[in-house]
Amino acid sequence: xxxxxxxxxxxxxxxxxxxxxxxxxxxxxxxxxxxxxxxxxxxxxxxxxxxxxxxxxxxxxxxxxxxxxxxxxxxxxxxxxxxxxxxxxxxxxxxxxxxxxxxxxxxxxxxxxxxxxxxxxxxxxxxxxxxxxxxxxxxxxxxxxxxxxxxxxxxxxxxxxxxxxxxxxxxxxxxxxxxxxxxxxxxxxxxxxxxxxxxxxxxxx
Amino acid sequence: xxxxxxxxxxxxxxxxxxxxxxxxxxxxxxxxxxxxxxxxxxxxxxxxxxxxxxxxxxxxxxxxxxxxxxxxxxxxxxxxxxxxxxxxxxxxxxxxxxxxxxxxxxxxxxxxxxxxxxxxxxxxxxxxxxxxxxxxxxxxxxxxxxxxxxxxxxxxxxxxxxxxxxxxxxxxxxxxxxxxxxxxxxxxxxxxxxxxxxxxxxxxx
Numbered sequence: 311x312x313x314x315x316x317x318x319x320x321x322x323x324x325x326x327x328x329x330x331x332x333x334x335x336x337x338x339x340x341x342x343x344x345x346x347x348x349x350x351x352x353x354x355x356x357x358x359x360x361x362x363x364x365x366x367x368x369x370x371x372x373x374x375x376x377x378x379x380x381x382x383x384x385x386x387x388x389x390x391x392x393x394x395x396x397x398x399x400x401x402x403x404x405x406x407x408x409x410x411x412x413x414x415x416x417x418x419x420x421x422x423x424x425x426x427x428x429x430x431x432x433x434x435x436x437x438x439x440x441x442x443x444x445x446x447x448x449x450x451x452x453x454x455x456x457x458x459x460x461x462x463x464x465x466x467x468x469x470x471x472x473x474x475x476x477x478x479x480x481x482x483x484x485x486x487x488x489x490x491x492x493x494x495x496x497x498x499x500x501x502x503x504x505x506x507x508x509x510x511x512x513x514x515x
Numbered sequence: 516x517x518x519x520x521x522x523x524x525x526x527x528x529x530x531x532x533x534x535x536x537x538x539x540x541x542x543x544x545x546x547x548x549x550x551x552x553x554x555x556x557x558x559x560x561x562x563x564x565x566x567x568x569x570x571x572x573x574x575x576x577x578x579x580x581x582x583x584x585x586x587x588x589x590x591x592x593x594x595x596x597x598x599x600x601x602x603x604x605x606x607x608x609x610x611x612x613x614x615x616x617x618x619x620x621x622x623x624x625x626x627x628x629x630x631x632x633x634x635x636x637x638x639x640x641x642x643x644x645x646x647x648x649x650x651x652x653x654x655x656x657x658x659x660x661x662x663x664x665x666x667x668x669x670x671x672x673x674x675x676x677x678x679x680x681x682x683x684x685x686x687x688x689x690x691x692x693x694x695x696x697x698x699x700x701x702x703x704x705x706x707x708x709x710x711x712x713x714x715x716x717x718x719x720x
Contacts, residue, residue, distance in 0.1 A: 318557075319524070321718050325711035333695060350695065352523075389717045396713075403615060407608035408709070413693040417710045418717065457720060458713060482716035484709055488618040490538060490555065498719055500712035504613070504689055505622045506530035507705035508601075508663060511687035512594045512623065513526050514703055515662060 320361050326351050328384040343374040390418025395456050400463035401426040404486045409437040451478035460484045525566050531556050533589040548579040595623025600661050605668035606631040609691045614642040656683035665689045
């Protein structure tokens with residue numbers, strides 16, 4: 311397996327497969343086929359077989375994929391067979407939603423600190439978290455060696471926050487603010503932008 | 516142009532190009548190249564040229580793309596040269612964030628009604644909206660011929676809400692609840708799932 315050469319577009323589909331497999335597994339199902347998986351995720355069976363075969367031989371002709379085995383392999387490939395600590399920056403509506411989000415468990419992530427720069431919020435509780443002062447962010451993130459962060463601040467502050475996160479050693483940023491971020495090579499950014507998802511659907515209407 | 520045959524994976528990239536072009540346009544920039552666009556969105560210049568050429572001849576050798584022209588064409592292709600009314604269901608943290616979201620303007624969407632089933636929320640204001648009783652949802656959505664909705668209810672209620680939206684005539688659903696929805700053919704679903712985005716990045720760490 312030479313994972314360095316796998317196109318990013320394939321990497322982007324693996325979490326979708328993993329989510330579908332984990333849901334099948336939660337229902338007690340132990341094997342699946344590329345056809346069944348394809349119907350769940352809306353990707354062709356041929357594409358799924360091709361994607362998965364990039365990483366080795368997982369399925370058996372006729373019997374399909376072992377779900378526990380494929381889950382284990384995908385978790386390994388995506389490096390979510392461990393738990394990544396996550397910092398959340400910005401305690402507005404989105405930050406609150408993320409602080410209360412219960413979808414991280416068993417998927418490789420654990421939110422463990424939340425920041426804001428509003429004196430009215432600092433020191434108060436949001437869910438299980440005490441809101442920390444954004445002024446201490448670089449220091450705290452460095453201390454805990456956190457590599458993953460989510461930005462939920464207004465668009466006007468997002469680049470500044472991103473710069474601080476990079477300085478603190480963060481390598482993966484999920485950005486909810488509706489602006490593009492400039493980050494150095496080696497730092498990854500993904501965007502949550504509801505409008506791009508909506509636009510992808512209106513094409514078909 | 517035979518848009519019926521364009522693969523969904525390409526359609527999924529067009530909103531990303533459109534967003535980048537609109538940001539360049541806001542800065543007063545009038546032309547761009549597939550190289551420049553590629554650097555902004557993180558997709559190869561060759562891929563961008565190939566994607567865009569599916570819809571006709573937009574760029575000129577040597578002078579690149581006219582940004583206003585390409586924006587107009589992409590808005591037309593994605594059917595966001597009009598305004599789609601959007602219903603938001605669920606007024607928890609995510610619903611609040613969506614009700615306050617100012618990223619819809621000029622991108623083809625306008626949130627125009629919000630629903631919840633909690634008597635403590637119904638009739639109260641969230642941003643510019645009065646929260647409507649979810650019991651009246653099917654009727655109100657039919658009346659206003661709304662085709663696009665966002666689900667921001669707990670996972671346990673999301674399928675039931677989706678069924679009601681489908682019954683009301685909704686054809687495009689953006690789902691924030693962490694479950695897969697079953698919908699009939701002709702109804703489109705997209706998911707907002709922060710974990711799939713995070714997992715796509717940890718692969719590279």
